[in-house]
Amino acid sequence: xxxxxxEDENTPLLRGDADGIEDADRSRWKSIRVMYFTMFLSxxxxxxxxxxIWPYLQKIDNTADASFLGWVVAAYSLGQMVASPLFGLWSxxxxxxxxxVCSIFINISANIYYSYLYLPSSHNKYHMLLARAFxxxxxxxxxxxxxxxxxxxxxxxxxxxxxxxxxxxALGFILGPALQAALSFIGEKGFPVEIIQLNFNMYTAPAxxxxxxxxINILLVIIILRxxxxxxxxxxxxxxNYVSEEQVAVASDVEGNIDQIAVLTSNILFFIIxxxxxxxxxxxxxxxxxxFAWTRKEAVLYNGIILATIGFESIIxxxxxxxxxxxxxxxxxxWGGLAIIFIGFFILLPWGNHYPKIQWAxxxxxxxxxxxxxxxxxxxxxxxxxxxxxxxxxCQYTPAIHLxxxxxxxxxxxxxxxxxxxxxxTLYSKILGPKPQGVYMxxxxxxxxxxxxxxxxxxxxxxxxxxxxxxxxLICSIVLAAxxxxxxxxxxxxxxxxRYGRIEE
Numbered sequence: 086x087x088x089x090x091x092e093d094e095n096t097p098l099l100r101g102d103a104d105g106i107e108d109a110d111r112s113r114w115k116s117i118r119v120m121y122f123t124m125f126l127s128x129x130x131x132x133x134x135x136x137x138i139w140p141y142l143q144k145i146d147n148t149a150d151a152s153f154l155g156w157v158v159a160a161y162s163l164g165q166m167v168a169s170p171l172f173g174l175w176s177x178x179x180x181x182x183x184x185x186v187c188s189i190f191i192n193i194s195a196n197i198y199y200s201y202l203y204l205p206s207s208h209n210k211y212h213m214l215l216a217r218a219f220x221x222x223x224x225x226x227x228x229x230x231x232x233x234x235x236x237x238x239x240x241x242x243x244x245x246x247x248x249x250x251x252x253x254x255a256l257g258f259i260l261g262p263a264l265q266a267a268l269s270f271i272g273e274k275g276f277p278v279e280i281i282q283l284n285f286n287m288y289t290a291p292a293x294x295x296x297x298x299x300x301i302n303i304l305l306v307i308i309i310l311r312x313x314x315x316x317x318x319x320x321x322x323x324x325x326n327y328v329s330e331e332q333v334a335v336a337s338d339v340e341g342n343i344d345q346i347a348v349l350t351s352n353i354l355f356f357i358i359x360x361x362x363x364x365x366x367x368x369x370x371x372x373x374x375x376x377f378a379w380t381r382k383e384a385v386l387y388n389g390i391i392l393a394t395i396g397f398e399s400i401i402x403x404x405x406x407x408x409x410x411x412x413x414x415x416x417x418x419x420w421g422g423l424a425i426i427f428i429g430f431f432i433l434l435p436w437g438n439h440y441p442k443i444q445w446a447x448x449x450x451x452x453x454x455x456x457x458x459x460x461x462x463x464x465x466x467x468x469x470x471x472x473x474x475x476x477x478x479x480c481q482y483t484p485a486i487h488l489x490x491x492x493x494x495x496x497x498x499x500x501x502x503x504x505x506x507x508x509x510x511t512l513y514s515k516i517l518g519p520k521p522q523g524v525y526m527x528x529x530x531x532x533x534x535x536x537x538x539x540x541x542x543x544x545x546x547x548x549x550x551x552x553x554x555x556x557x558x559l560i561c562s563i564v565l566a567a568x569x570x571x572x573x574x575x576x577x578x579x580x581x582x583x584r585y586g587r588i589e590e
Contacts, residue, residue, distance in 0.1 A: 113237055113313040117246060119305050120230045121253040123185065126302045127224055128257025130192060130295040131161065132396075133265050134199070134288075136388045138213075139370045140381035141288040144273065145203050146210040151371050153210055155545025158367045160214045161221035162537030168225025169534060173527020176229045184229050185306045192223025193299035200289040200296075204282070225530065232526040235514035237313045240582060244410050244511050251507040252403040259396030265291050266389030269382060287385070343517055344584060348525070350574045351513040352532040354419075357567040358505045359533035361426060363540030364560055365498055366392070368548055375473040376486045378442045391492070395499035402503045415508045415515075416578055420571055422504030427564040429497030432490055433557050441485040442472035479552030486553060518581025 134141075138157060142149045149157075168188070175184040199216040202209055230250070238246045268290045275286025283289065369391070374384045410418050473480035510529060517525050547556045571578075 109313070112311050113315070116310050116313055117234055117237055119309050120234050121250050122305060123189075123302055124227070124230050124250050125253040125257040126298045127192075127227060127230075128254045129261045129264070129298055130196065130220070130257075131224065132258050132261025132392065133291040133295050134261075135366060136262055136265055136370055136392065137269075137288050137291065137385045138217075139374075140273075140385060141202075142210060142213055143381065144288070145213070146208075149210040151549045152545050154371065155367060155541040155543075157210070157214055157217055158363070158541035158545075159538040160218040161224070162363065162534040162541075164218040164221030164534075165224045165227070166221075166531045166534030166538060168222040169228040169530035170524065170527035172225045173228040173232060173524045173530070176232060177524055180312060181229050181233055182306055182310055185226050185310070186303055188223045188226035188229075189299050189303050189306070190223075192220055193296045193303075195219035195223060196292040196296040196299070199292040200283065203284060221534070225527075225534075228527040228530040231510060231514070231530070235517070235526065237315060239315055240515065240580060243514060244415065245407055247511040247514065248403045248407045248410075248507050251503060252400050255396050255399035255403060255503060257396075258399060259393045261291075262389035262392035262396070264294065266386050266393065268294075269386050269389070273382070287382075343581065344577060347516045347574070347577045347579075348513070350570065350578065351509065351516060352529060354567055354571060355509045355513070355529055356532045356536045357563060358423075358502070358509055358536075360536035360540040360543075361430075361560060361564060362498070362502050362506075363537040364544040364556075365502075367541040368544050368553075368556070371545075371548070372486070372553065373491070374471070375477070375480070376441050376491070377488060378471040380469050380471055391495055395495055398496065398499040399503040402500055403507060406504050406507060410508065410511075415512050416571070416575060418504055419508040419512065420568065422501040422508065423564060423568050423571065425497055425501030426505065427561060427568070429494045429501060430557050430560045430564065432497065433486060433494040433553070434561075435484040435486050435552075435554050437484045437487075439485050439487070440483070441480055443480055444470045444472035444474045477549060477552070479550075479554075483552045483554055512578055515580035515583075516578065 135158075139151075139154050142154060142157060172184045172188055195216055198219065199213070202212050202216060205212055234246050234250055235243065265287075269287045271285070271287045271290055273286055273288070275284055275289070277283070278285055285293075369388050370384050373379050373388060374381070379387060406418055475481075510526075513529055514526075544556055547559065
């Protein structure tokens with residue numbers, strides 16, 4: 086893109102003006118980097134427990150099944166869906182620092198609550214549901230972070246800034262599972278901290294670490310963050326001292342209506358992209374335990390390593406996307422990412438004549454043979470059942486998914502998802518243009534949170550009742566629908582300034 090504007094218009098007349106612009110620019114980028122770090126810590130706070138939720142749930146409440154796991158995972162996103170528009174609206178009328186500090190404090194409190202879920206004498210699974218909902222509510226600040234970065238960068242800077250923010254998010258995605266895998270060596274028993282009635286083990290330690298990260302985040306927001314806003318050309322239109330975003334005068338050359346059809350399409354695409362990945366991250370632990378007969382500890386460790394590897398892969402993808410999008414544009418990268426995701430889930434479909442090991446219960450029906458329980462000895466001498474539970478009828482007739490399929494699919498989804506993720510909200514911020522984006526970004530985050538709410542519930546129900554063949558076939562259909570929508574609306578998904586001819590595409 087080339088800006089239709091002469092250099093002379095941006096050249097400062099006095100040395101003092103130049104120094105002031107340079108100081109403001111330096112402050113602006115420091116604040117943007119705080120937003121990068123906030124996104125990083127938000128990602129760590131979510132992924133640091135994601136692989137251990139299922140075994141922790143089984144440990145604290147033996148009445149919980151895979152279907153309830155879907156609701157627990159979805160609770161995070163439901164909380165975020167409710168909070169995102171609220172925090173977005175708050176950030177439009179008040180300093181963003183207020184919304185950020187409040188949301189992070191809620192997140193810290195919820196993680197501490199999560200660490201004590203074993204204390205109630207009953208209904209522990211509902212306490213976990215509530216804790217995850219509050220963690221998600223605190224994570225509603227993602228809308229504030231995205232709106233800040235979108236408003237504090239020029240059109241030329243935005244793709245790079247959004248890619249950097251996504252890279253920080255992916256780095257958190259790496260570090261979270263890696264920390265969980267490292268903390269798994271504490272073991273399920275761990276050790277008690279009597280003075281605060283805490284059982285410090287492989288399930289509670291990650292949540293407490295996430296709470297510590299939250300404290301660091303609050304300090305950075307209070308000490309470093311300042312309010313900044315620039316137009317599509319990079320000129321400061323907002324003072325460092327706070328002025329309500331709704332009160333910022335929009336220059337006459339940026340007047341125009343936002344394409345609401347493009348906004349709606351972007352929200353739908355973002356919903357589908359987040360829905361797909363929510364399905365993937367929810368089902369990875371139960372799927373691997375069913376198909377590969379992994380124990381709870383093995384599932385946490387191995388999936389933590391796999392997710393950390395995908396996160397590292399995502400960082401490379403973000404760096405490549407920054408270069409490719411400059412050459413071919415944002416929309417082709419988004420289309421290609423969706424195609425790669427489709428291939429990844431298609432590969433994951435079960436095939437062949439090899440069936441998973443069945444986790445049989447003792448059968449008293451004399452018309453059927455008694456089959457030994459597939460189990461793995463634990464350090465304390467007890468036996469942990471492993472394999473595909475006999476209650477899931479499809480285990481008896483659905484071919485097993487091979488480890489090579491699982492890893493290949495992980496690699497492809499690890500390429501497609503980050504490309505789609507960063508391009509979808511980069512395009513969205515460009516479609517909105519110089520208008521205040523707090524509420525709009527709140528709706529985008531709510532759309533993604535809705536997807537992360539429905540995705541786990543959908544996959545846990547379909548997977549438990551019908552099995553992976555139906556679950557992944559339906560996901561392939563949904564991805565194909567997203568590709569068709571993107572193709573149909575391709576010409577409308579353009580930047581605000583391009584639409585009104587102020588910047589050449």
